[in-house]
Amino acid sequence: MNGAESLVNTLVGQGVDICFANPGTSEMHFLAALGNNERMRSVLCLFEGVCTGAADGWYRMKDTPASTLLHLGPGLANGLANIHNAKRASSGMVNIVGEHSASHLKYDPPLTSDIEGLARPLSHWVRRADAADTIAWDTANAVAHASEHPGKIATLILPGDTSWQQAGSAVLPVRARAARKTPSFARVEHVARVLRSGEPTLIILANKATRGVALERAGRIAAATGARLGSQFFTARIERGAGRTPIERIPYAVPQAMAFLEAFRHIVTVETAEPVAFFAYPDKPSLLKAEGTLVHPLVEADEDSALAFEMLLEALGATGTAPRRQERIETPAPSGALNPLSIAHALAAALPENAILVDESLTTGRESMGHTMGALPHDLINNMGGSIGYATPVATGAALACPDRRVFCMVGDGSAMYTIQSLWTQAREQLDVTTIIFANNSYAILKAEYANMGAGSPGARALSMIDIDQPCIDWQAMARSMGVPSVAVDTAEDFHKAMVDSTRERGPKLIVVRL
Known part of the structure; x- marks a missing residue:
């Protein structure tokens, strides 16, 4: 050997x-x-x-x-x-x-x-x-x-x-099962006192706390105390939809995030830190909480959030409380023009049960998460690091990990160009991935950020550096060259139909949403 x-x-x-x-x-x-x-x-x-x-x-x-x-x-x-x-x-x-x-x-x-x-x-x-x-x-x-x-x-x-070279007999280290650390009892008792105070509190969940037993127990704590559950704008994976404990999403834009957080006297963090702006902006703060809001760490990154919530329920005397659960919201299939709202409604109506949704839609899909809360149960995956070109590869890996589940991948056209080679691997492996490319022919998020940064009104030469319409990318030809069937849509009803149709046969599909 x-x-x-x-x-x-x-x-x-x-x-x-x-x-x-x-x-x-x-x-x-x-x-x-x-x-x-x-x-x-x-x-x-x-x-x-x-x-x-x-x-x-x-x-x-x-x-x-x-x-x-x-x-x-x-x-x-x-x-x-x-x-x-x-x-x-x-x-x-x-x-x-x-x-x-x-x-x-x-x-x-x-x-x-x-x-x-x-x-x-x-x-x-x-x-x-x-x-x-x-x-x-x-x-x-x-x-x-x-x-x-x-x-x-x-x-x-x-x-x-x-x-x-030839290897000798293998001697391996004894590998103990990776155990999560036990949260501090003092921290649990402190957070219990905060929750018993009745003052407005937001519990921010991340990593393993946004799914499984940990999320269900967080829902019981919210039901028992009136605390609200939130997540950072980007989260590694959330189990969401009808029947699951709902989590509110802290907005991305600094003014909206500050307005959302202004209502809370206390923020409790679970496997995450307090909310921070994604970028620095002139005359805007980096920390998003209101002045006077207190931050209380409950679970550190290497600790067991499910155990922490069990300890907290016992400290609150609330072990018998039923969790908050999201009701099913039947969203009718939309019609008419494509815009962020009709796209969100089409997605909510089309998502099959147990789907995996990988989101890198940036500008176009920013409203989708709020309007899919009551969709059929599904998992949501976000880009935690901010380096674009993550969605199509992550969708590929998720589909290989879960071959019995349809993966939907929402990605802007600018981001898609970074790792479009993923389509070839999806075709080679015959993976059940529906890739949705929002084709607005520009880095639209950068147009918004240009204004947010206070850089003035962009001239034609500056705009030319964030437009990708000269020449326009032929997404269908690109998909065809890599063995992936595709369709282009211009209306909300066609978008909904294309998503539903993509689930009826095995293998990858591409939907180009022309905006």
């Missing part, structure tokens, strides 16, 4: 059984090992940012890390934007980065780079596998770090000679 085979065997043995790969010459032995191991699923991606984004989507739905295969330093660099997004979403990931053999590096070949230097700012754990005999140990440690709570980014650098 060579080092590459030892690495793949260890990955699979530690529960990492999928690899999103974009291999190069240095990784041929690793590629052979992937192909020869029937327990490992290898998924080819045509750009490294698709690899890392898909691994992020896999983790968000499975809560277990995937692996990626990236080609040397430049390949890692291509994947860093979506590693950044994954890190901000607390997603676990094991990146295998190929490297020249030690004997070749001394000649400074063209692809030589400081891979550790590239990896370290966005990785929680970085190691170079220096010997085939220790590669199993290194790999097991990488998986252990990636599997912690919150999830971590682990990067293992694989030199070519380590990959092809």
